[in-house]
Amino acid sequence: MALLEVKGLSKSFGGLMAVNNAGLTVEEGRPHSIIGPNGAGKSTFLNMIIGRLKPDKGSVLFSGQSLIGLQPQQINQRGVVRVFQSPAIYPEMTVLENVTVSTLAKRDGTFKFNFLERPLKRKDAVTAAEEALTEVDLIGQQHEEAKNLSYGNKRRLELAMCLAQKPRLLLLDEPTAGMSQSDTIATINLLQKLGKNGEFTKVIIEHDMHVVFTLAEHITVLHQGTVIADGSPDEIKNSEIVQEAYLGGMEE
Amino acid sequence: MSFSQFALQLLTGLQIGAIYVLVALGLTLIFGTLGVANFAHGALYMIGAYFGLVVSSQLGWGWAALLVPLGLFGVGILFDRGLLQFFYKRPVTDQILVTFGLAIIIQELARTIFGGTTKPFPAPQWARIPVDIGFGYYPPWRLVIIAVTIIVVILLFILLRYTKFGLMVRAGMRDPEMVRYLGIDATRLFTIVVGLGAMFAGVAGIMGGPAYSIEPGSGMAMLVPSFLVVVIGGMGSLVGAVIAGLLMGLAVSFSVIFVPAVSQVIIYLVAVIVLIVRPRGLFGVEGIG
Amino acid sequence: MKKQSLFARDSIYMLIAAIVIFSLRWTLPLLGGYSELATRMLIFSILVLGFDILVGLTGYLSFGHAAFWGIGAYICGYILLHFTQNILVAMILGVLIVSIIAFLLGIITLRRHGIYFAILTLAFAEMFYYLALAPLQKWTGGDNGLTGIKTPQLFGLELSGLAMYIFVGIWTLIALYTARRIKNSPYGLMLRAIKSNEERLTFTGINVFRYKVMAFLISGIFAGLAGTLFAAYETYVPTESLHWTLSGEIVIMSVIGGFGTLIGPMMGAAIVLYLENVLSAITDQWNLILGVIFMSFVIFLPGGVMSLSKQLRRLFSRDQVPANRTESQGGD
Numbered sequence: 031m032a033l034l035e036v037k038g039l040s041k042s043f044g045g046l047m048a049v050n051n052a053g054l055t056v057e058e059g060r061p062h063s064i065i066g067p068n069g070a071g072k073s074t075f076l077n078m079i080i081g082r083l084k085p086d087k088g089s090v091l092f093s094g095q096s097l098i099g100l101q102p103q104q105i106n107q108r109g110v111v112r113v114f115q116s117p118a119i120y121p122e123m124t125v126l127e128n129v130t131v132s133t134l135a136k137r138d139g140t141f142k143f144n145f146l147e148r149p150l151k152r153k154d155a156v157t158a159a160e161e162a163l164t165e166v167d168l169i170g171q172q173h174e175e176a177k178n179l180s181y182g183n184k185r186r187l188e189l190a191m192c193l194a195q196k197p198r199l200l201l202l203d204e205p206t207a208g209m210s211q212s213d214t215i216a217t218i219n220l221l222q223k224l225g226k227n228g229e230f231t232k233v234i235i236e237h238d239m240h241v242v243f244t245l246a247e248h249i250t251v252l253h254q255g256t257v258i259a260d261g262s263p264d265e266i267k268n269s270e271i272v273q274e275a276y277l278g279g280m281e282e
Numbered sequence: 283m284s285f286s287q288f289a290l291q292l293l294t295g296l297q298i299g300a301i302y303v304l305v306a307l308g309l310t311l312i313f314g315t316l317g318v319a320n321f322a323h324g325a326l327y328m329i330g331a332y333f334g335l336v337v338s339s340q341l342g343w344g345w346a347a348l349l350v351p352l353g354l355f356g357v358g359i360l361f362d363r364g365l366l367q368f369f370y371k372r373p374v375t376d377q378i379l380v381t382f383g384l385a386i387i388i389q390e391l392a393r394t395i396f397g398g399t400t401k402p403f404p405a406p407q408w409a410r411i412p413v414d415i416g417f418g419y420y421p422p423w424r425l426v427i428i429a430v431t432i433i434v435v436i437l438l439f440i441l442l443r444y445t446k447f448g449l450m451v452r453a454g455m456r457d458p459e460m461v462r463y464l465g466i467d468a469t470r471l472f473t474i475v476v477g478l479g480a481m482f483a484g485v486a487g488i489m490g491g492p493a494y495s496i497e498p499g500s501g502m503a504m505l506v507p508s509f510l511v512v513v514i515g516g517m518g519s520l521v522g523a524v525i526a527g528l529l530m531g532l533a534v535s536f537s538v539i540f541v542p543a544v545s546q547v548i549i550y551l552v553a554v555i556v557l558i559v560r561p562r563g564l565f566g567v568e569g570i571g
Numbered sequence: 572m573k574k575q576s577l578f579a580r581d582s583i584y585m586l587i588a589a590i591v592i593f594s595l596r597w598t599l600p601l602l603g604g605y606s607e608l609a610t611r612m613l614i615f616s617i618l619v620l621g622f623d624i625l626v627g628l629t630g631y632l633s634f635g636h637a638a639f640w641g642i643g644a645y646i647c648g649y650i651l652l653h654f655t656q657n658i659l660v661a662m663i664l665g666v667l668i669v670s671i672i673a674f675l676l677g678i679i680t681l682r683r684h685g686i687y688f689a690i691l692t693l694a695f696a697e698m699f700y701y702l703a704l705a706p707l708q709k710w711t712g713g714d715n716g717l718t719g720i721k722t723p724q725l726f727g728l729e730l731s732g733l734a735m736y737i738f739v740g741i742w743t744l745i746a747l748y749t750a751r752r753i754k755n756s757p758y759g760l761m762l763r764a765i766k767s768n769e770e771r772l773t774f775t776g777i778n779v780f781r782y783k784v785m786a787f788l789i790s791g792i793f794a795g796l797a798g799t800l801f802a803a804y805e806t807y808v809p810t811e812s813l814h815w816t817l818s819g820e821i822v823i824m825s826v827i828g829g830f831g832t833l834i835g836p837m838m839g840a841a842i843v844l845y846l847e848n849v850l851s852a853i854t855d856q857w858n859l860i861l862g863v864i865f866m867s868f869v870i871f872l873p874g875g876v877m878s879l880s881k882q883l884r885r886l887f888s889r890d891q892v893p894a895n896r897t898e899s900q901g902g903d
Contacts, residue, residue, distance in 0.1 A: 080774060106776035118774070120767035131764045132775055134757045140778040143785055145758040146749075152757050195776065319686035368870075374685035375632045376869065379826060382819065383866035390859035502815065506697055509690045517687070543706040550698035554679070557691065561682055 031094055033058040033231050034079075034110075034199055039088030041074055048074040050255040053088070056199070056248075059228045063246030064235045065266075067275075071255040072235045073115075076201055080112050081105045092199070103140045109198030109230075115207060117184035121177035125168060125187055128176050129159035132194040162194035166220065182213040186220075193224065200225065202234045206241050218244055243267075251275075283539070286417035291535050297424040297493070299531020300431035304486035305508035306515065306523040307438065308479030314455035314518035315475045318366055319374060321381040324505025325388035326361075326480045330354050330487025331496040332392060335403045338488075343406045350488045351481050358480025362473045370472070385501060393498040405492035427489045434485060435524060438478075442520070451475060455518055510553040516566025526564060581751075588747055592740045596733070604848055610736045612841045613743040614800045619824050619836035620750045621793020625786050626822075627831030628759060630766030631681070634818050635692030638676070638699045639791040641813030643669045643798025645703065648717040648808040649710060658723035658730055658738075658803050665799040666792055673791025677784040684769075693815060700813040717808035735804055742800060746793060750833050753789065762786050763831075823865045829875025838876060 034056035041049045049071040056062045066072050077083040079090055081102035090097040097105050106112075120128050133155040138144065163169040166186040171179065176187060185205070192200060205221060206214040218241055225232055236242045242249065242263075249266045251259040253275045259266055266272055283291075309323050330350055338346035365384065369377045404410070405423040412419035442448035450471050490504070511530050515522025530549050537548040544551065556564065595609035618640055626632050647665040655661070680691040703711040712718060723730045730738055753759050761782050764772045773779050802808045811817060820843065828839025843861065851857040868875060872882065 082774075101778070102773045103776045103778050106774055112774055114771075114774075118768060118771040120764050120771065122767045123763060127760060127763075131760060131772070131777075134760065135776040138757065140776060141781040143758065145753045145756050145785070145789070147756045147758070148752075149755055155757070191775070313686070319689070375630065376873065378632060378634075378686065378689055379822070379869045380866065382822070383862055383869055386819070386862035387859060387866060390856065390862055394856055394859060506690075506693060506815070510694055513687060513690055546701040546705060547698050550694050550701070553691075553694055554698075557683075558679060 032056060032091075033093055034233070035089075035091040036075075036079065037089045037091075039075065039078055039090070040086045041071075041078060041083060042086060047255050049078070049085075049252075051088070052252060052255065052257050054250045054257065054260065056231060056233055058231055060247050061232045061234070061245055063242045063249045064233065064252060065237060065239075065242055065249060066252035067237065069254075070252040072252055073203065074255075075252065076112065076203060076235060079105075080110060080201065101140075106135075106195070107140055109196075110201065111192045111195050111197035111199070112201040113185075113188055113192050113203060113205060115203040117181070117188045119176045119184055119188050119191065121175070123176060124173050125163065125176055125179070126156070126159055126172040128187055129162050129191050129194045130155055132191045133158040133162075136195050159190075159194055162190040165193060165224070166190045182209055182217075185209070185217070189220075197230045200230050200232050202232060204236055204238075205234060206236070206238055214238075214241070221245055287539075289417045290420060291539055292532070293420060293424065293428070295532035295535030296528060297427050297531065298534050299528035300427050301486050301490045301493070301504070302508055302511045302530050303524050303527035304431055304434065304482045304489075305504055306511040306527050307435070307520060308482040309508060310512045310515070310518055310520060310523045311451070311455075311475055312479045313512070314520075315451055316366070316370060316472050318369065318377050319381070320366075320479070321378055321505065322361070322385040322388065323381075323479070323483055323508065324501035324503070325385040326354065326357065326483035326501075327487040327490065327504045328392060328496065328498070328501035329357060329388065330484030331403065331491035331500060332396060332401075332487075333484070334488030334491055335401060335496065338403075338406075346488060350484050354484025354487075355477045355481040357484075358477035359473055361480060362476035366476060367469070367472070385505070389498045389501055392501075396498070398498060400495050400497040403491040403496055409492075423489075423492055427493060430485065430489060434482065438482075438520070447471075447474070507549050510549055514553055514556045514563050516563030519563070519565035522563060522565030584751070585744070585748060589744055592743050593737070596736050599845075602845070604845055606736075607732075608844060608848055610739050610804055612844050613736075613739045614797050614804060615824070615840040615844060616837035617743055617746045617800070618794050618797035619821055619828070619840045620746050620833060621790040621797070622821050622825055623831065623833055623836045624750055624753060624762070624793065625790035626825065627833070627836070628754065628762035628766060629783060629786050631684075631783065631787075632689050632822070633692040633787075633790075634689045634815065634822070635676075635694075635696030636790070636794050636821050637813050637815060637817035638692075638696040639669050639673055639794035640798035640801070640817065641696075641703070641808075642672060642699065643795035644802040644808045644812045645711055645717060647799035648720050648802035651720045651723055651803065651806075652717060656721055656724045658725050661723065661803065662796070662799040665802075666795045669795025669798070670788060670792050673788050673795070674784065677787035677791070681780065681783045681787060693818065696813065696818055697815060700810070700815070703813050704810060711810075712808075714810060716810050716812075717802070720802065720806040720808070722806060723803045730803065739800055739804065742796065746796070747833065747837070750793070754833060758782070758785075766831075823861065825875075826865060826873075827868050827875055829877030832875070832877040835875050835877035842876070 032055045037053040039049055039052045040047070052071070052075060054064070064072055064075065074083060078085045079097065081097065081100055085098065092108060092110060097110070120131065130152070134152060137155050160169060160172065163172055166189050168183060168186055168190060171183070176184065179187060202221070206217050209217060221232065222245060232245070234242065234245055246263060249261065249263055250257055251266060251272050258275055259269045259272045261269070305323060305327055309320060312318055312320050333353055334346050334350045337349050365380065369380055409423040409426055410421070412421050442452055454471065494500070507530065511527045512523055514530070515526030530552065533548050533552050534545060537545040592613060595612065596606045599609050600606055618636070622633070622636055643665040646668050647661040650661040650664055676692070676695055680688055680695070683691060704713060725738060728734060761772070761777060765779055765782060769779055798812065801812070824839035824843045825836040826839070827842055828837065829835030846861070847857060850860060854860070872878060874881070
């Protein structure tokens with residue numbers, strides 16, 4: 031069974047079809063990438079999977095179970111976790127607290143009224159948070175306020191927050207956008223390392239082709255809201271339709 | 283209830299609603315373009331009323347009708363340049379706090395200057411004695427309120443629809459980012475919008491003063507229902523403010539007849555019901571707030 | 572090791588709080604206040620503590636907390652007046668009814684953010700005010716408020732003066748301890764996350780709405796508790812208990828003290844009541860002065876007195892701090 035199976039997804043905003051009958055299949059353990067020029071509907075597509083937008087039509091099956099109609103927090107608790115494009119963190123809290131929120135969410139579920147629990151009781155959650163911070167190499171800054179981090183580190187922090195949730199499917203929205211050359215390389219290396227042993231499956235939305243061909247083993251191409259190609263990196267590279275619609279335009 | 287009774291009550295409802303409309307229009311204009319929630323808007327209404335009282339008793343009503351709107355326009359510009367502009371980008375909570383603080387200060391200043399008691403504010407001589415309007419006797423001043431409000435609303439809609447300034451305001455209300463992209467001098471635009479908002483509040487004040495009398499608490503007493511009107515109409519919707527304001531006025535005026543016990547509570551009840559059924563307000567756009 | 576030191580720090584915190592709370596009645600007259608003012612300060616500090624759990628932690632600014640305080644006061648007063656002098660019965664019933672109302676109001680108002688939330692809470696509170704004024708005046712005494720409440724009793728002991736002060740002091744201590752535990756709990760962490768980035772929290776698998784409703788409820792319970800104590804202490808419930816000016820005063824106290832710090836708003840309450848007591852004796856313009864003080868805090872010291880030391884430190888060490896920290900301020 032595929033980990034994620036999306037079929038016939040459609041969404042229009044006031045007559046404009048943002049996503050039109052799009053679908054894809056993500057196999058467990060196979061890094062997947064969704065590419066397409068700006069305005070191709072990638073973000074809308076992602077937002078429908080995580081429950082931010084309600085699709086007009088279509089189905090989303092996550093390990094065989096439908097996600098349609100579930101609340102965002104329920105979808106997250108099932109293991110579908112998203113890293114946002116501009117770092118979505120808690121700026122006024124420390125780096126460690128940021129990640130502890132995630133581990134507590136993992137531990138306690140969508141709601142737990144543990145309003146008298148002492149800090150010591152959440153030691154496991156804090157330890158798990160520290161582990162995640164170690165993975166992204168931010169452990170040295172764990173007591174800093176998150177808003178004081180550099181842009182690249184903010185994005186790493188968000189990645190740690192998502193990793194700490196022990197996702198089954200990690201959706202990354204342009205993980206290298208806005209990063210410097212060195213940060214981009216570091217991020218690619220990090221992403222290559224993460225989840226390599228099949229702990230989770232990555233779905234990466236990107237328009238940096240270098241990132242995509244390095245990280246993904248399967249690629250879906252969106253163009254004007256529809257899927258125009260779907261296949262291995264080599265197939266995509268050689269696809270004429272993709273060349274025309276997308277890669278051709280990029281080479282100018 | 284006879285027809286004439288009904289008609290008179292309808293007029294009263296429109297008159298009460300007209301004041302709400304004027305105050306709410308300013309609130310919603312300022313919120314829509316600047317994104318600022320102005321808790322000092324009731325204070326502007328009160329300034330208009332006291333200013334009107336002073337000018338009309340010293341110089342006469344003609345001067346009051348001229349000076350109050352102009353003066354309040356100036357007050358609005360001062361208000362924006364002196365305070366609001368520093369809070370455009372601050373969190374909504376800070377905007378609420380700072381304008382709330384200003385409202386308290388203005389209210390207390392009014393108490394210091396004019397005393398804490400209710401001041402009688404006589405309407406012009408010709409508008410005091412009820413006249414026969416076909417189906418009953420009615421105070422002309424209340425008709426003036428309705429007429430002036432209609433004129434103001436029409437002028438505002440003309441201004442917004444047919445002038446370049448109006449185009450910019452509408453663009454700003456739809457999408458605040460757009461103002462920047464269009465290369466509009468946002469600072470001047472915002473300042474004028476606040477000035478206009480204050481002017482409407484001032485007009486409401488000089489008309490509402492004689493209708494209800496004034497005291498330092500009048501501002502806050504007007505702010506809460508007007509804000510509810512804005513919320514019910516849909517934050518940032520001008521049409522919504524007009525319709526919701528009139529509905530509120532009618533609700534108040536008819537509840538006095540049918541269910542006097544709840545007449546003071548009726549606006550809150552209406553607001554609660556509307557917002558439970560339709561959280562974004564009657565004409566609100568999804569996604570705001 | 573760590574466990575011990577943490578426990579010790581908690582104990583010292585509470586011990587200092589207890590000393591301050593239970594000495595106020597005697598220290599205050601030294602500063603020009605009267606001893607009964609201490610009881611009043613403690614009652615208000617319970618109110619602002621609850622307010623801080625909602626507003627300070629989640630960032631949802633309520634302008635309607637007078638409703639919970641007032642309803643608590645009216646119900647407690649009514650029971651003391653007509654049914655029993657047993658203060659615990661009156662308080663329990665008062666708080667119970669307030670919690671039901673807070674829960675329902677939370678469900679309705681917390682669907683909206685920012686300005687909507689502020690207006691909705693304000694509107695509901697005003698609704699209760701006008702309800703108490705006219706339609707319910709048979710029970711509330713209308714304009715006059717509830718008068719002639721008998722001195723409440725605790726197991727036969729008349730609660731007034733010193734006894735009332737100690738009784739209130741114990742409740743203040745309980746409230747502070749609870750509020751602190753809440754703030755430091757995982758639950759409190761979630762509330763702070765709501766303030767910082769509510770949407771992220773939703774996509775981290777948290778049912779934000781339920782957390783908010785519970786925060787609103789807790790906050791209402793604190794306010795209701797304070798209201799019941801107020802009625803018992805004053806043996807009188809004025810209509811102003813439900814008026815928006817009280818909601819505004821709670822906001823003012825919290826801002827002056829510093830949102831989100833618990834101790835700050837308590838200090839803010841004490842400061843405002845103290846100044847009111849001292850200044851209103853010399854000038855009629857007390858409210859004007861309060862307004863000016865409040866505005867100055869919002870503009871110049873948004874963190875309240877609790878941030879004073881931090882601000883001063885920053886001011887004096889400005890030339891030693893490298894500039895690289897400052898640019899990140901507006902980045903979010």
